[in-house]
Amino acid sequence: MIERIIVLTLVKGSTYAILASGIALIYGVGRIINLAHTAFMMLAAYGIWYFAVSSGWGMAESIAVTVVGTGLLGLVVYRFLLNRIREHHAAVLLMTIALGMAIQEIISPLFGSTPLSIPLLMKGTTMILGFPVRDQYLLTLGVATGFVILLWLLLSKTKLGIGIRAVAQDPEIANLMGISVSTILMITVGIGTALAAVAGIFLPPLEGGLVNYMWLPPLTMVLVVIILGGLGSLKGAFIAAFFVALIEALAVTSFPTHGYLSNAFAMLAMVIVLAVRPQGMFGTLFEEERL
Amino acid sequence: MSELLQLFRRPLKEFRWGILPVPGRLLAIIFFVFLFIFPLITSHGYPMYLMTIAALFTIFAVSWDVLSGYSGQVSFGHALFFGGGAYGSALLYMHLGWPPAVTILLGTLIGTGIGVVTCFPALRLRPPYLSLLTMAFPIILERIVRSIPKDLAGGNYGIRGLPELAGSAIESYYICLVVMVISVLIMWKLTDAGSKYVRTGLIFHAIREDEISARATGINTIRYKILAFAIAGFFASLAGAMYAHYQTLASPAYFSLVQSFLAIIWVVFGGIVSIYGAVVGVYSLYVVTDFIRLTPAASYQMLIMTIIIILILLFMPEGIAVWIRDKLERECPRCKLNNAAWRKECRACGASLH
Numbered sequence: 001m002i003e004r005i006i007v008l009t010l011v012k013g014s015t016y017a018i019l020a021s022g023i024a025l026i027y028g029v030g031r032i033i034n035l036a037h038t039a040f041m042m043l044a045a046y047g048i049w050y051f052a053v054s055s056g057w058g059m060a061e062s063i064a065v066t067v068v069g070t071g072l073l074g075l076v077v078y079r080f081l082l083n084r085i086r087e088h089h090a091a092v093l094l095m096t097i098a099l100g101m102a103i104q105e106i107i108s109p110l111f112g113s114t115p116l117s118i119p120l121l122m123k124g125t126t127m128i129l130g131f132p133v134r135d136q137y138l139l140t141l142g143v144a145t146g147f148v149i150l151l152w153l154l155l156s157k158t159k160l161g162i163g164i165r166a167v168a169q170d171p172e173i174a175n176l177m178g179i180s181v182s183t184i185l186m187i188t189v190g191i192g193t194a195l196a197a198v199a200g201i202f203l204p205p206l207e208g209g210l211v212n213y214m215w216l217p218p219l220t221m222v223l224v225v226i227i228l229g230g231l232g233s234l235k236g237a238f239i240a241a242f243f244v245a246l247i248e249a250l251a252v253t254s255f256p257t258h259g260y261l262s263n264a265f266a267m268l269a270m271v272i273v274l275a276v277r278p279q280g281m282f283g284t285l286f287e288e289e290r291l
Numbered sequence: 292m293s294e295l296l297q298l299f300r301r302p303l304k305e306f307r308w309g310i311l312p313v314p315g316r317l318l319a320i321i322f323f324v325f326l327f328i329f330p331l332i333t334s335h336g337y338p339m340y341l342m343t344i345a346a347l348f349t350i351f352a353v354s355w356d357v358l359s360g361y362s363g364q365v366s367f368g369h370a371l372f373f374g375g376g377a378y379g380s381a382l383l384y385m386h387l388g389w390p391p392a393v394t395i396l397l398g399t400l401i402g403t404g405i406g407v408v409t410c411f412p413a414l415r416l417r418p419p420y421l422s423l424l425t426m427a428f429p430i431i432l433e434r435i436v437r438s439i440p441k442d443l444a445g446g447n448y449g450i451r452g453l454p455e456l457a458g459s460a461i462e463s464y465y466i467c468l469v470v471m472v473i474s475v476l477i478m479w480k481l482t483d484a485g486s487k488y489v490r491t492g493l494i495f496h497a498i499r500e501d502e503i504s505a506r507a508t509g510i511n512t513i514r515y516k517i518l519a520f521a522i523a524g525f526f527a528s529l530a531g532a533m534y535a536h537y538q539t540l541a542s543p544a545y546f547s548l549v550q551s552f553l554a555i556i557w558v559v560f561g562g563i564v565s566i567y568g569a570v571v572g573v574y575s576l577y578v579v580t581d582f583i584r585l586t587p588a589a590s591y592q593m594l595i596m597t598i599i600i601i602l603i604l605l606f607m608p609e610g611i612a613v614w615i616r617d618k619l620e621r622e623c624p625r626c627k628l629n630n631a632a633w634r635k636e637c638r639a640c641g642a643s644l645h
Contacts (some may be wrong), residue, residue: 027419033419033422033423081601081605084605084608085604085605085608087608088608088609090360090559090563091559091604091608091609091610093365093555093559094555094556094559094560094600094604095600095601095604097552097555097556098556098597098600098601098604099597099601101552101593101596101597102594102597102598102601104593105591105593105594105597106594109590109591109594216548216549219548220426220430220548223423223426224423224427226423227420227423227424231419231420258438260434260437260438261434261438263430263434264430264431264434264435267427267428267430267431268427268431270423270424270427271412271424271427271428271431274412274416274420274424275412278415278416278417278420279417279420280420
């Protein structure tokens with residue numbers, strides 16, 4: 001029982017962490033709540049299915065092609081759809097909703113509405129402290145940790161990362177210092193959607209297959225994660241991802257017949273946390289304080 | 292005869308000098324006249340059904356605009372009020388068997404109550420947090436409704452077999468239309484920042500632009516934010532309750548995230564922070580995309596809708612109604628009166644418009 005909760009928490013938490021770090025990055029830098037984020041994840045999952053199952057490529061190639069392709073798609077979407085209406089916040093909000101719905105509607109005629117499944121990357125199980133754990137789950141945890149460390153290294157050690165942080169802190173001053181704000185934003189959205197694509201490898205097998213409306217439940221969960229962690233804070237998003245996954249795992253194991261209640265419990269936790277701390281667990285109350 | 296003329300003199304004067312020279316106002320009048328004579332043009336089932344629902348969704352969309360556009364509390368969970376009103380009246384009918392007129396009114400009050408209670412944790416949050424917090428409540432309520440046993444609240448498939456609004460389609464249409472026109476007028480007057488009688492419009496604008504300054508000038512912003520939630524909640528619940536009775540069904544889908552997104556879609560498409568934008572948004576986007584259902588492209592209905600939204604937003608990011616209005620009208624730089632765009636000088640003060 002307890003081991004099942006721990007495994008579920010760690011696995012779900014890692015996929016949420018990958019998704020949430022992408023959405024938190026895009027919000028932190030561009031102040032865009034990207035409601036199409038999980039739709040990109042779903043698109044990547046369908047891409048992997050198309051290359052690996054339908055066209056018979058190897059898993060490694062299809063994953064590489066899809067992740068890079070989704071990242072490029074994110075760049076293109078930002079460059080041609082979001083950049084020119086960046087000043088109009090309501091329009092940007094609606095644009096991301098419309099993009100998510102467009103992706104859902106493009107997928108349904110192309111792939112049909114029967115659930116598809118992505119093959120697991122690793123099939124075996126490993127015994128940890130006497131409990132069998134699927135290798136796929138260990139891989140998910142490892143990949144999530146790896147990507148978060150990579151993202152942290154990128155943001156703190158490279159020149160690009162300094163540029164991204166500068167734009168996040170103050171776009172106008174960053175512009176005066178010779179940083180092209182729209183290029184930085186474009187790259188950030190590209191990285192964010194590529195991260196969503198990485199989550200697309202691991203989330204569908206956990207959610208029980210690929211269907212064209214599967215982007216909505218993870219979307220609400222990921223929004224809960226970034227709010228709980230504090231908007232724009234990567235550390236907060238990472239910790240809150242596991243917290244939300246723990247709540248979900250507890251709900252699923254205590255009410256096995258009412259699996260759909262897990263969302264409600266996560267939402268309830270968010271309401272309680274926000275009632276106590278209006279800025280989330282790791283957020284700051286004023287924009288200027290945030291690093 | 293002359294007394295009759297006397298009686299009509301003020302409205303006629305208003306029409307001649309206040310409405311006729313301003314294309315936007317003239318178009319609005321023509322549009323509402325068209326809505327009132329619509330059953331004369333066609334009384335087929337489907338167009339009537341579509342226009343009735345469009346009227347109800349207009350109330351829903353305009354109420355989102357009041358809350359999110361005017362007072363700046365961008366809500367991702369407006370379906371909470373819609374579903375709350377629908378379930379309130381449906382439950383009253385189911386357990387007490389009261390007639391629609393009573394259940395709709397009480398259901399609306401229940402929906403408003405739910406809205407006011409749930410807005411309390413939202414009051415001290417900053418905008419993005421507030422949006423995502425409001426998203427939580429309809430989802431929680433939807434899960435609760437789904438998990439309650441079927442004989443208490445309908446369960447997964449909702450409450451079926453509610454009494455209809457009125458006996459005939461035309462009657463329902465006129466009921467919904469009149470309620471819509473009255474609600475939109477009330478919300479328009481409440482949010483009118485230049486009004487001499489109601490202060491709420493000005494205060495909502497102040498809260499949206501800078502809440503701290505508004506508080507510094509002595510406005511109790513908390514009270515006015517609750518008021519904004521109550522106004523928006525009242526009208527959205529009204530729309531929900533009437534919608535449930537028109538469809539004879541209260542379903543958990545009324546609480547869904549998509550239902551909340553629809554309000555955002557219509558309002559931003561038409562033009563946020565303008566009541567007419569929401570009306571135009573519903574009547575253009577909803578009616579046009581629903582008519583696609585009759586064409587061979589029916590299965591691509593949603594895709595066509597999203598493509599229309601994306602294209603319109605790219606070229607008119609402020610919304611289609613605002614864009615058209617900017618093309619048709621120009622504000623006089625001296626006396627701030629709206630003039631037709633093709634006039635060379637202001638109709639009141641004669642200042643050059645170029």
